[in-house]
Amino acid sequence: MVTHVKLYNTLHREKEIFTPRTDGEVQVYTCGPTVYHDAHIGNMRAFMTADILKKTLKLAGYTVHHVMNITDVGHLTDDGDAGEDKMLVAMRREGKTAAEIAEFYTERFVTDAEVLNIDLPQGKDMPRATAYIPQQIEMVQQLEAKGYTYQTSDGVYFDTSKLKDYGKLAKLDLENLNAGERVSIGEKRNPTDFALWKLSPTNAKRDMEWDSPWGKGFPGWHIECSAMSRAIFGDVFDIHTGGIDHIPVHHTNEIAQSEVACGCEKHVNYWLHNEFVVLGQGAKMSKSSGNFLTVAGLQEKGFHPLALRYLYLQTHYRKSVKFDWDILADAQTALKRLWQRSAGVDFNTRNQTAQLSEVIQIALCDDLNTAEALAKLWDGLKQLEGAELATMLWQAEEVLSLGLANAQQMLDELAKLTAVDDVSAELQELLAQRQQARAAKDFAQADALRDKILAAGYKVVDTADGAKLERI
Ligand SMILES: [Zn+2]
Structure with a gap:
């Protein structure tokens, strides 16, 4: 006996009573981290949402098979087809091999998940994209055989104009999107077309590249999830989760290629998406600022x-x-x-x-x-x-x-x-400067110094004995 669970399905924009394909059993696929950097706390919300989903389904009486991939190749700095592979950026930054970067940040991610009490899938249920290259190539070949691809000088692309219901998850307004497109789309036929296989530059060896029927190169980010979910679950499965940022591009493209490859009307029955984390003052999430939150x-x-x-x-997962x-x-x-x-x-x-x-x-x-x-x-x-x-x-x-x-x-x-610790000399110095600024009635400077102290995790408390620092 299972208890009914209602879920908001992004496909239909409404709450539905969840019905699994097989009685009492559920398959859940979650887009996992790209292991080129520490996860920031905003990323962790998506994994926590998947954790709550999995545990609720279990408590309701279901057996849950959860898969979450590790992206260790092909995710470009831009979610579309522009920019550089994030793994290559990390290799340059840290002077390590791609495998070392992937192992290091996978371990860090697992630790973050553990201390947040997030149950991660184990072993083969946490597949790495680089371990599924043949399956990805095979899927691209199937799409090619069905006439949904074309080649440009830098890779193999999915022709989204061939698919009647492309963009159904995001409810993309394709006519306006295409008509309003002013930016150059290079050799792509339509702005929404996306790379399935990217070719290595002809004049240089790429650090991560594989042979393929189209030449040496690497898979596009979207095909990874389609190939791995298919390899583990088969063509159709129950639930797919991820952040709302995945709706317009990544998940839209997963649906396009998976449904063409399997020839099925719907390869996932329920799509769940969590909203963003919005950072307030003094807690910026930007990675470029060098102090993003982990x-x-x-x-x-x-x-x-x-x-x-x-x-x-x-907060409910569908609210920011x-x-x-x-x-x-x-x-x-x-x-x-x-x-x-x-x-x-x-x-x-x-x-x-x-x-x-x-x-x-x-x-x-x-x-x-x-x-x-x-x-x-x-x-x-x-x-x-x-x-x-x-x-x-x-x-x-x-x-x-x-x-x-x-x-x-x-x-x-x-x-x-939260034990009282020895406040560092540097912070004591900031506090002293702040007191001097206040004495000199330079309140702008005093506030700026107070903000610096706040950013280090302390607040200034004015007492009868003078100003002191306390942990936030
Ligand atoms: Zn994915």
């Missing part, structure tokens, strides 16, 4: 990684979520209270055969409404006690994964992270 960076500032999980869970240091501090305070309450609960008294609690049924099974689930969890803490409370918390924890079942350990970890 999970490890939050810990350095005295935050428990699960505070970020709590912060994300407070705001991040700044104050909001994270509030989330950490709320989570600490939750841990303090849970630490006194005896989970051995829980009823393991109890029906799913209201928290799960009403909130999570309704399009993964984690915000509602948290609200109900707080209500439950006020109203329930004993075995009932233990059962509700345990079920919620199976999906929300906030460390409630080992709350005392979480509290100890938090105490260590």
Whole structure:
């Protein structure tokens, strides 16, 4: 017996009761990270959404087969066909081989996921694009045999004008897109056409290249996901997840090539997309600024990684979520209270055969409404006690994964992270300069210095004994 789960399907722009292809079983594919850099905290929201989906389906009684790829070739600096391969950029930056870069950042990604209590797929269910080159070439050959491709001087392209329903996921307005196109599209026939196979430059050896029927080169980013999901799940599967930024290009192109290759009307039945994380003042996400936010960076500032999980869970995955240091501090305070309450609960008294609690049924099974689930969890803490409370918390924890079942350990970890430390000499110097600026009534300078101190994770507190620094 499974409990019904409702999901918002981007394909139809509405909430639908999820029906799997096989009773009781679900296949979920998630577009994974491009392992050329640390993941910033915004990226992690997509993986957390997939984690909540997977755990909700499991709790609802399904067996879940989850696959998430690792992109280690072919993702260009521009999501379209322009720019350089991100892996080559990283090789130059760090003086390492592509394999070393991929291994290093895959490991870092796995660590980030672990501390956020995200369950990643294991082994072959986390396939690397470079391990599926023959399958990608085979798919391009099939598209070629069906007449959907053409060749230019730099690669093999998918001709999107051949496909009647191209752009159906994004509801792209192709006529306007094509008519309004002013930028050069080079040798492409239509602005929306995309690379399936890119050829290496004729005058230079590329660091990552493979032989193909069209010449030495490398696969386009989109074909990777199509080939890997097909190799593991087959032509058709249940659910595909990713960030909303994937809708207009990456997922639109996955659909085009997969559905032509398999000759099926729909290769994925449900598409789930999470909204962005919007960064507030003092928390810029730009990688070029050199201080973009990582999970490890939050810990350095005295935050428990699960505070970020709590912060994300407070907002439904289809709404954008705001991040700044104050909001994270509030989330950490709320989570600490939750841990303090849970630490006194005896989970051995829980009823393991109890029906799913209201928290799960009403909130999570309704399009993964984690915000509602948290609200109900707080209500439950006020109203329930004993075995009932233990059962509700345990079920919620199976999906929300906030460390409630080992709350005392979480509290100890938090105490260590927020322990008063020796403020560095550099920060003390900034504080002294700020006090001088204030004394000189140069408030603009004083504010600028205060912002620098804030960015390092401290706030200035004015006390009777003078100004002091405190961790945010
Ligand atoms: Zn993908």
